[in-house]
Amino acid sequence: xxxxxxxxxxxxxxxxxxxxxxxxxxxxxxxxxxxxxxxxxxxxxxxxxxxxxxxxxxxxxxxxxxxxxxxxxxxxxxxxxxxxxxxxxxxxxxxxxxxxxxxxxxxxxxxxxxxxxxxxxxxxxxxxxxxxxxxxxxxxxxxxxxxxxxxxxxxxxxxxxxxxxxxxxxxxxxxxxxxxxxxxxxxxxxxxxxxxxxxxxxxxxxxxxxxxxxxxxxxxxxxxxxxxxxxxxxxxxxxxxxxxxxxxxxxxxxxxxxxxxxxxxxxxxxxxxxxxxxxxxxxxxxxxxxxxxxxxxxxxxxxxxxxxxxxxxxxxxxxxxxxxxxxxxxxxxxxxxxxxxxxxxxxxxxxxxxxxxxxxxxxxxxxxxxxxxxxxxxxxxxxxxxxxxxxxxxxxxxxxxxxxxxxxxxxxxxxxxxxxxxxxxxxxxxxxxxxxxxxxxxxxxxxxxxxxxxxxxxxxxxxxxxxxxxxxxxxxxxxxxx
Amino acid sequence: xxxxxxxxxxxxxxxxxxxxxxxxxxxxxxxxxxxxxxxxxxxxxxxxxxxxxxxxxxxxxxxxxxxxxxxxxxxxxxxxxxxxxxxxxxxxxxxxxxxxxxxxxxxxxxxxxxxxxxxxxxxxxxxxxxxxxxxxxxxxxxxxxxxxxxxxxxxxxxxxxxxxxxxxxxxxxxxxxxxxxxxxxxxxxxxxxxxxxxxxxxxxxxxxxxx
Ligand code: B12
Numbered sequence: 001x002x003x004x005x006x007x008x009x010x011x012x013x014x015x016x017x018x019x020x021x022x023x024x025x026x027x028x029x030x031x032x033x034x035x036x037x038x039x040x041x042x043x044x045x046x047x048x049x050x051x052x053x054x055x056x057x058x059x060x061x062x063x064x065x066x067x068x069x070x071x072x073x074x075x076x077x078x079x080x081x082x083x084x085x086x087x088x089x090x091x092x093x094x095x096x097x098x099x100x101x102x103x104x105x106x107x108x109x110x111x112x113x114x115x116x117x118x119x120x121x122x123x124x125x126x127x128x129x130x131x132x133x134x135x136x137x138x139x140x141x142x143x144x145x146x147x148x149x150x151x152x153x154x155x156x157x158x159x160x161x162x163x164x165x166x167x168x169x170x171x172x173x174x175x176x177x178x179x180x181x182x183x184x185x186x187x188x189x190x191x192x193x194x195x196x197x198x199x200x201x202x203x204x205x206x207x208x209x210x211x212x213x214x215x216x217x218x219x220x221x222x223x224x225x226x227x228x229x230x231x232x233x234x235x236x237x238x239x240x241x242x243x244x245x246x247x248x249x250x251x252x253x254x255x256x257x258x259x260x261x262x263x264x265x266x267x268x269x270x271x272x273x274x275x276x277x278x279x280x281x282x283x284x285x286x287x288x289x290x291x292x293x294x295x296x297x298x299x300x301x302x303x304x305x306x307x308x309x310x311x312x313x314x315x316x317x318x319x320x321x322x323x324x325x326x327x328x329x330x331x332x333x334x335x336x337x338x339x340x341x342x343x344x345x346x347x348x349x350x351x352x353x354x355x356x357x358x359x360x361x362x363x364x365x366x367x368x369x370x371x372x373x374x375x376x377x378x379x380x381x382x383x384x385x386x387x388x389x390x391x392x393x394x395x396x397x398x399x400x401x402x403x404x405x406x407x408x409x410x411x412x413x414x415x416x417x418x419x420x421x422x423x424x425x426x427x428x429x430x431x432x433x434x435x436x437x438x439x440x441x442x443x444x445x446x447x448x449x450x451x452x453x454x455x456x457x458x459x460x461x462x463x464x465x466x467x468x469x470x471x472x473x474x475x476x477x478x479x480x481x482x
Numbered sequence: 483x484x485x486x487x488x489x490x491x492x493x494x495x496x497x498x499x500x501x502x503x504x505x506x507x508x509x510x511x512x513x514x515x516x517x518x519x520x521x522x523x524x525x526x527x528x529x530x531x532x533x534x535x536x537x538x539x540x541x542x543x544x545x546x547x548x549x550x551x552x553x554x555x556x557x558x559x560x561x562x563x564x565x566x567x568x569x570x571x572x573x574x575x576x577x578x579x580x581x582x583x584x585x586x587x588x589x590x591x592x593x594x595x596x597x598x599x600x601x602x603x604x605x606x607x608x609x610x611x612x613x614x615x616x617x618x619x620x621x622x623x624x625x626x627x628x629x630x631x632x633x634x635x636x637x638x639x640x641x642x643x644x645x646x647x648x649x650x651x652x653x654x655x656x657x658x659x660x661x662x663x664x665x666x667x668x669x670x671x672x673x674x675x676x677x678x679x680x681x682x683x684x685x686x687x688x689x690x691x692x693x
Contacts, residue, residue, distance in 0.1 A: 104633075145633050147633060151634050151637060175634055216583060243586045285542075287542045287543060288535075288541050288542070289680065290587075290681050
């Protein structure tokens with residue numbers, strides 16, 4: 001048989017923008033950078049931009065279109081992040097998506113008491129161990145911001161705590177350049193040297209331009225250092241529609257992309273080929289509360305649309321998921337979280353973060369995290385779509401069973417039923433059984449799962465030598481800030 | 483109530499800032515005092531806006547339009563009030579602390595305070611403790627408002643209060659603080675006079691503190 005032009009498998013996806021609309025948005029972005037420009041607060045970075053041919057006006061830099069197109073072509077389309085051991089763990093390219101947590105929440109919901117309290121260093125260890133154990137959470141951001149260590153260098157403590165408790169790739173934050181240098185020193189120790197870290201990076205910095213249209217001191221300094229070393233960086237704005245960006249999504253997209261792409265240009269001027277993960281957060285400012293929403297449909301639309309733009313640029317994408325505005329792990333938290341999980345999967349972002357955030361990024365919920373791990377499994381099943389082939393169409397099996405027969409005991413069922421999703425936390429039992437088992441809610445089950453992981457899961461430890469060397473870096477930093 | 487005063491209230495509620503100068507001047511020509519315009523025209527309008535915002539019938543941009551209208555009228559009547567020695571709401575010096583670039587929350591608080599009749603001096607973001615102290619010396623505000631969104635920058639609030647104490651200025655000004663990681667406990671701990679969790683309560687707090 002000949003079967004020409006056959007497409008083997010179609011998985012679901014969404015599309016919000018047509019090709020013409022993508023071109024229109026890109027062209028508006030180039031026009032914004034040409035006409036209005038961006039503020040760049042560090043002279044060394046301005047010099048680079050000037051040399052490249054930008055139009056300078058004090059701190060304001062206007063950028064000719066060809067430079068942006070050059071940066072898009074020059075930056076890598078794929079960034080591979082490894083695990084702590086050095087094995088490839090995430091291929092950030094195309095429509096390959098990976099879920100991970102978020103960073104720096106001042107509060108957490110305690111794993112045992114269920115009370116909201118200030119985050120401490122131990123919480124960073126807890127979330128790292130959870131991520132290490134959870135099958136569908138692929139990378140770690142620190143979640144809690146430790147209130148019980150020296151505040152000036154809490155980022156160093158976060159980093160060490162993460163290293164100690166997971167082998168999965170880490171997206172970290174750094175308060176300033178000096179701290180970043182210390183963090184990289186730690187990462188090089190773990191990886192076995194600077195060359196090894198560059199070749200097999202298991203970490204990427206998360207840093208941001210300041211909307212509207214500003215590359216601030218710390219942002220620039222961090223880029224200078226990291227791009228200088230050719231190490232991966234997530235550089236994405238956190239724009240608030242109607243606050244620090246236009247209230248209309250199309251305008252917000254243009255501004256956010258202009259902020260990101262001008263940042264991308266800076267990295268490529270510092271060192272061509274620097275791995276950058278792009279796109280950006282376009283969050284809704286809730287106009288009745290005057291606060292930020294992490295689960296508004298507008299945020300979901302904007303995230304999907306900016307992902308489409310970065311697919312069009314063929315650049316790796318930072319995306320959002322599994323987060324909520326709810327104050328506790330409740331119905332709202334799971335509804336918003338679940339909606340995000342499917343939308344971000346369909347949208348095709350690569351590094352999909354903030355899973356487990358509640359209270360619009362102010363609180364970390366471990367229950368939310370394990371619940372979203374469950375939903376990730378469900379979503380992955382959905383995303384496989386319908387696998388159409390002779391084996392699955394199973395005409396022979398249907399004939400064999402025939403009218404009035406049954407499939408339960410057929411070998412085809414036995415061979416294939418495990419390919420369907422089997423929930424771990426979600427309950428499908430009878431009412432009777434559910435009652436006998438204690439009439440547990442999803443919250444109860446999620447808590448039990450958190451506690452079970454914390455009590456049983458032992459992540460692969462780092463060696464004593466490495467551990468001591470990390471401690472030395474932190475001691476040095478303590479003395480520096482004293 | 484005079485028609486002009488109720489028109490002023492309505493224009494405030496509708497946020498018609500472009501019309502405020504002419505209506506305020508018309509009211510003065512009618513012989514209404516600045517004091518009366520403020521307390522029987524502008525304030526009832528703003529109070530209504532505040533109440534409607536609280537119950538969710540009006541939104542931030544609505545309130546900001548009303549605040550703009552209030553500001554426009556105040557530019558005319560503030561000097562007159564000062565001449566006649568009538569107490570106005572006073573001045574608020576406002577800023578986001580050193581090392582912190584989050585400024586939308588602070589801006590919103592500023593605009594709400596303007597809406598409540600305060601004169602607001604906004605020092606911007608990344609403000610050194612010393613700059614806050616200088617501004618207190620220079621502007622003699624009723625209230626100093628500080629905003630911080632980062633755990634690493636919360637300490638700058640306490641440092642500012644310490645420096646104010648050192649300069650003998652602490653009892654000259656009421657201090658209110660805010661920002662997502664801030665709470666009442668923290669405000670108590672650093673001996674601030676008040677804390678508010680959103681911009682609407684912030685302007686109420688400012689009024690409360692300046693009593
Ligand atoms: C938008 C945003 C940004 C924008 C800010 C742009 C801008 N021009 O402001 C950008 C992208 C630049 C940014 C950068 C960073 N951010 Co940020 N950001 C946010 C976000 C999402 C929203 C903040 C916001 O504007 N909310 C809307 C406003 C209206 O609300 P608000 O500020 O809380 O203000 C209200 C009240 O608090 C109160 N209020 C505020 N000020 C005052 C003052 C007084 C006197 C009173 C009475 C009341 C009051 O009234 C306001 C109005 O209702 C928050 C998450 C969150 N949900 O808060 C994180 C968040 C604050 N950011 C965070 C972090 C870590 C950072 C970065 C360090 C990230 C990085 N790795 O680079 C940098 C730091 C940059 C710097 N040096 O400041 C953390 C803070 C953790 C912590 N406690 O330390 C948060 C909580 C998110 C997170 N979990 O990571 N961020």
